[in-house]
Amino acid sequence: MMKTDNxxxxxxxxxxxxxxxxxxxxxASARHIHLDQPTIDALFGAGHQLxxxxxxxxxxxFVSEERLTLVGPNGKIANVAVLxxxxxxxxxxxxxxxxxxxxxxxPLRESGHLDQTPGVTLVSASGKxxxxxxxxxxxxxxxxxxxxxxxxxxxxxxxxxDVKMTGDRGLIFGNVVIRVSDRFATRMxxxxxxxxxxxxxxxxxxxxxxx
Amino acid sequence: MMKTDNxxxxxxxxxxxxxxxxxxxxxASARHIHLDQPTIDALFGAGHQLxxxxxxxxxxxFVSEERLTLVGPNGKIANVAVLxxxxxxxxxxxxxxxxxxxxxxxPLRESGHLDQTPGVTLVSASGKxxxxxxxxxxxxxxxxxxxxxxxxxxxxxxxxxDVKMTGDRGLIFGNVVIRVSDRFATRMxxxxxxxxxxxxxxxxxxxxxxx
Numbered sequence: 001m002m003k004t005d006n007x008x009x010x011x012x013x014x015x016x017x018x019x020x021x022x023x024x025x026x027x028a029s030a031r032h033i034h035l036d037q038p039t040i041d042a043l044f045g046a047g048h049q050l051x052x053x054x055x056x057x058x059x060x061x062f063v064s065e066e067r068l069t070l071v072g073p074n075g076k077i078a079n080v081a082v083l084x085x086x087x088x089x090x091x092x093x094x095x096x097x098x099x100x101x102x103x104x105x106x107p108l109r110e111s112g113h114l115d116q117t118p119g120v121t122l123v124s125a126s127g128k129x130x131x132x133x134x135x136x137x138x139x140x141x142x143x144x145x146x147x148x149x150x151x152x153x154x155x156x157x158x159x160x161x162d163v164k165m166t167g168d169r170g171l172i173f174g175n176v177v178i179r180v181s182d183r184f185a186t187r188m189x190x191x192x193x194x195x196x197x198x199x200x201x202x203x204x205x206x207x208x209x210x211x
Numbered sequence: 212m213m214k215t216d217n218x219x220x221x222x223x224x225x226x227x228x229x230x231x232x233x234x235x236x237x238x239a240s241a242r243h244i245h246l247d248q249p250t251i252d253a254l255f256g257a258g259h260q261l262x263x264x265x266x267x268x269x270x271x272x273f274v275s276e277e278r279l280t281l282v283g284p285n286g287k288i289a290n291v292a293v294l295x296x297x298x299x300x301x302x303x304x305x306x307x308x309x310x311x312x313x314x315x316x317x318p319l320r321e322s323g324h325l326d327q328t329p330g331v332t333l334v335s336a337s338g339k340x341x342x343x344x345x346x347x348x349x350x351x352x353x354x355x356x357x358x359x360x361x362x363x364x365x366x367x368x369x370x371x372x373d374v375k376m377t378g379d380r381g382l383i384f385g386n387v388v389i390r391v392s393d394r395f396a397t398r399m400x401x402x403x404x405x406x407x408x409x410x411x412x413x414x415x416x417x418x419x420x421x422x
Binding site for chain 1 (some may be wrong): 243255262307308319351373377379381383384388397401403404405407408409410
């Protein structure tokens with residue numbers, strides 16, 4: 001005969017496993033810069049390659065040793081992380097708090113959707129300066145998802161969902177975009193304003209609340 | 212016979228009126244300071260009274276002409292608003308972004324619940340400095356409500372509800388405290404992190420989503 005406390009252990013283990021499978025880690029993205037090769041050339045010298053400092057959760061992506069100062073009409077922000085590798089088009093991702101500091105008014109956008117976005121000036125440690133015409137956005141909150149996790153959650157690339165998280169500042173984020181690729185690891189990304197608004201600490205997880 | 216377009220006009224007017232009655236304006240509270248009279252005396256001179264600059268939405272409350280610099284272990288923030296009138300105990304309300312800048316770790320609290328909260332140093336324009344032992348908090352999001360509105364919404368003082376708002380960054384805030392007093396005007400207050408996380412602009416309204 002099965003012993004009750006063993007059964008409880010089994011149930012608890014299954015619930016824990018299911019909970020893990022039906023939720024994903026939420027990461028806070030600090031302000032950061034992606035650069036195209038011509039901008040890298042202009043800021044760091046022709047043919048320069050960004051130097052990986054530490055890997056990010058998304059496979060192949062890294063924080064580089066290179067840092068830049070952002071200069072806008074109202075102010076500047078020093079020591080901003082440059083992420084690698086190089087992209088097709090330079091892109092600056094800010095929080096609305098940052099945007100106010102600089103005096104720019106970026107729209108809420110998915111990564112790479114850069115038409116009609118404002119520019120900003122990038123300044124390197126050696127004092128080289130490049131003004132980009134466009135590319136400044138506030139990133140729409142999103143979940144990077146592997147194809148197998150997308151299948152598990154019953155969502156597809158481009159879906160917009162609500163994501164619930166618990167805690168003292170628990171909330172349900174609306175308008176969260178699902179992005180599916182076999183180049184992704186499954187993680188939700190929010191900016192620092194959003195992370196603070198929900199009291200995010202390392203390891204906190206979210207659940208798709210409504211599809 | 213009633214004309215259909217007239218009926219539509221009437222329905223639309225009723226819906227707009229109901230929507231207004233079942234929602235309330237959300238205001239972003241910037242970082243600010245409340246002072247007790249001994250601290251006012253120490254910073255601005257014995258018997259000094261705070262000078263009203265502009266009224267706040269809550270009756271009798273005002274932004275004063277006085278401004279202070281906050282100094283913490285890691286940094287300082289200049290030009291912080293002092294709200295009047297004087298209170299029984301000094302209280303500093305910060306966003307988590309501000310707390311990181313100063314290097315303090317305030318808990319999430321309702322206004323006035325100041326036991327076991329960290330202190331900070333307050334510095335006046337003339338260079339007078341006062342260290343408060345406690346009183347620094349991150350304000351728990353809350354709705355100030357008149358007794359008649361509380362009746363309308365079916366909530367009472369101390370209730371914790373969810374509040375929904377729409378828009379590009381629409382979300383549902385959990386753990387929102389209802390505070391009822393005949394000294395209040397009905398307004399929800401969030402800090403700047405929360406305002407940015409939900410893309411708050413002036414006049415946006417929230418609805419009690421779940422009681």
